[in-house]
Amino acid sequence: MSQENEPSDQDLIRLSLIEKNSFSMIIARYEEPLSRYIRRLGVQNPEDILDILQEIFINVYRNLNEFDASFKFSSWVYRIAHNETINFFRKRRVRPEGHLAENGENILKFIESEEWRGGPSFDTSLNAEVINEAIDALDEKYREIIVLRFFEHKEYDEISDILKIPTGSVGTLIHRAKKRLFEKIDINKIAL
């Protein structure tokens, strides 16, 4: 099926409100990206991921009427996913764990991107793991924004909607996150 024939998010919402079984189409569309996002936020156990996903989609269904078409549906769903994942960490009193190793390519792309300008130079093929560890060691608010910007490839306005922060603050937060990341990478001693 071509992308043009695929129903839009708006259509799926309308259908889900009429017939709840249609909600499975929304689940199918967002299950994989949200699962990846939850893992990137630091949940590694598949059972936990499944629990969180279930809570996310229950919340999405319950609040379907809240969705405003002036927003991006994906941003709205990601916001719910973000909140549920943070709730999970708080309820279980655990820290984010694991790393973004599966995203080695992404990390390297991130380093090569324009936004890395100003960052330390190093042998990228040897140090994806170092960067991984550095990202893991960041504070939650910096890790979140690094994940959204460089791994989920969200734009600034989307990040603003997901994290519910002023649009102007997104850039500042990214800048600070990079700065902290560079400091942690220096601490981990990159080989030049």
Added chain:
Amino acid sequence: MNNTPQKETNHDSLAKGVLARIEHDAIKPTSKSLFVFKNFSLWGLWGLALILGGLALSVALFSELNSGWESYEITHPNAFIFFIQSFPLLWMFLFAMLLFFGLYTFRKTKTGYRYSLLIIVFSGLVLTIIGGLLFQGGGFGAQTEALLSRFLPYYVPALHMRESFWLQPERGLYSGIVTAIDTERMELSVQSADGATRTFLTDRIPEEQIENITEGGRVHLFATSSESVERLIACHILTPEEGGLKTLADVGGRRQRILDALEKRAGQLIDTDDIPCETIMMPRGRMMR
């Protein structure tokens, strides 16, 4: 029998699990009207916070303008001390709380988070200041204060504050309501805010000042005591203008009239060589040329 759906362990059956739970728990999408109501309520609360903030500011402005700025040099050593004592702390605190509440409700609206704190606070401040000035100009500050004075026994309106500033017997300053005028004996009885009723000899007071005094009216007096006379000797009587002041220009106008009256009286005291009264009034020379 456990009717709770079995937790799915396979991602492929996530959808089944979710739908089963929706069915089992009878979960329904929350009504849209509830979200609309919530958002409207938040905007409404924000608007209300701004309006009440403007009203609080207007009362603060009215209170400050009418606390006696026109004669602060008489009642206080300097403007700074007068400002500290007359500052409408309660109203400004209320104003700040309402501004904060407005910020909080704005942030909770659907798109409120998109704006920086600085912009929200600044715009809220600008709107409430504009509102406050409009309310003050429309007389709402005065009306609100009058209403509160009637219903809240412990509320001290600006007028009472002004009167209390004028009541400093140790410095020869008195204020109060005229309870009796005896033209034959040239005496004036005044009941002050401290509850005391004092009698003043008015033989040194010019005719035009006496003519302005009425029973039940408010007066401010410079007075001195004398060993030979049991009553206080009135040196100068001001009949404070009633009616609220709305602007700095109003305060300036009233201040000029007091200055003119004091200057005229100074000339009379010098002409008559009235030492006791000169003594009590001249330290207030900052107001007298």
